[in-house]
Amino acid sequence: MTGRETVLARIRAALADVPSEERPDDVPVPRDYHRSHTGPGQDTVALFAERVADYRATVTRTDRAGLRDAIAAALTRHGARRLALPSGFPDELLPSGGWEWHAEPLGVPALDGLDGAITLACAGIAITGTIVLDTGPGQGRRALTLVPDYHLCIVGAELIADDIPEALARLDPTRPLTFVSGPSATSDIELDRVEGVHGPRTLDVIIVDPGISPQS
Amino acid sequence: MTGRGVVWLGSPPFPKAAREALKDGRLRANLKRATTTIRDKRLAVASELDDWEALRESAAAIKRRAARHLDRYLLQLEESVTAAGGTVHWAADADEANRIVTGLVSATGEREVVKVKSMATQEIGLNEHLAEAGITAYETDLAELIVQLGDDRPSHILVPAIHKNRGEIRDLFAAEMGSWGRPAPEGLTDEPAALAEAARLHLREKFLSAKVAVSGANFACADTGTVAVVESEGNGRMCLTLPDTLITVMGIEKVLPAFTDLEVFLQLLPRSSTGERMNPYTSLWTGTTPGDGPQAFHLVLLDNGRTDTLADEVGRQALACIRCSACLNVCPVYERTGGHAYGSVYPGPIGAVLTPQLVGIEQTASLPFASTLCGACYDACPVKINIPEVLTHLRAEAVAAKGRSAEALAMKAAAAVLDSPRLLGAAQKAAALGGRALARGGHIGRLPGPLHGWSDSRDTPAPAAESFRTWWRKNRENR
């Protein structure tokens, strides 16, 4: 017998008490939890900003007109000069000045030599202060937001979901999905929280009202 | 030896190991501080969600549905993963899983792999097996790195190096990093930030050059083939993204019916585990994606005793465990003995119910007695595993298997943990009284007084949890 046959046979033998006519749907799954934990009329975008900041990420809120300046301010504040630029990132948002934009495709050693990455996001989650990347336009391959030490992420306000159920319903599971809630962290040494281990040690988030769309 | 891994070779039985652990004052202080901290954080974030109970009910029911139709869901998962470009392997036991993984690594021609924390691969002893084949496995989770450099064993599910303090970690890094790769920086201090930086530098070259990664999985969705890894440090993302080949070893019980079920577990797991609203990074991937991440993905489905657990109608609920470690942090016995005393990859209350079921009760008869049946673990468990119920059930089996009375087994475990002479005296007195009054046919009913919690067996399935807990608290605080 192959491992597969052995395991399946063992499972079937172990489940001898389950009536053969029982279907998965016959096992009731109550779904009495809330679809969202935001309050009625609550400002979701403000909540998102507050919750992201709780993770010690820097959050800026701006509108379309102020976005270029907000990007320039964040990069200046962090001292990031050489930046990874994902395909589909809107060129008109890039501030002029002494920044070097390194366009995809970028190999891992190249990414390792850069100061940071600038990307869009595909969703935000207010209750948990999470940004979601699905490698779509303006977000880059997964390595782009992982290898450099700094990540500046721009989230359109209209992409911010109230809570996890709503966000998951909007996502496409066939794409690689990365949920980011603050900078990388560890509490492995005497439970002292240290920000920044292997992922970017600094996360800046800019929320744009109304939204922006990537270049197609 | 069991052929299944799980338990550590040569580990003393729980009572003996616990007695040793209790002598270590610093260990107990570390544990107490750690478990109290995480416990408070967990309570704070869990109470933010006023439908916590509804989420737990739902999670338990989803896991029940998955378990009762496990064959169907695994076949569906196999189909989805295969359709998305992955390859699924089935391993009946540890040996088979090790052979599969070693074969896959060897086929790439690589001699090194990076690993992200996976209890399943610890359970099967994969690193040792790879080493025999001349392949070095690098643990990349900070705590696992500490454990690996120290040739040590993990003692907690979430913070495996909880038993080591910063000074010990500094010394270990300074002494050992050089023999595994990039040495620790000169003049390394014991500041946690400096130690984390040393780990970052040490592992970076491994991540950037690794061609093969081995990971565990928190969840896998049958309908879409999506696999999830929940983590904090970014080492998971490194392992899941940068290498060419990814091998994920997953217990068969991790399968969820649907992608949408993640909406329940992604709310429960981070809050129960690290006490955060959300952990820093969660990665979801489905097969392979051209031009992004590993182009070869292997999913190894591991049985290794899980089907024996599934066959037990009472014990099967333990398979719902999502390894959050909340039950460890609330357990009065764990807090006193630490994780090593359990002699298993799975410590604490969940270990006390899972280990005997995975490897057989004969080898681990004292483990189901490593509990006061106070019920705190059940209250904390995000998937509502009734750990006291399973413990009670396993105690009866241990008695039957060992041909010894529950009293004898219980006394050994209790005597080890209730280490103060005064408590022990009270316990012994109660045991003597209870034993005389209540023993019948090798079984005892319930011991009066402080020991009754230790002695519940099949005859007395409903523990008076509240009274014991009150008793325990009072006596602990008086010390």
Ligand code: SF4
């Ligand atoms: S038994 Fe429950 S509380 Fe304990 S680790 Fe598993 S899921 Fe968490």
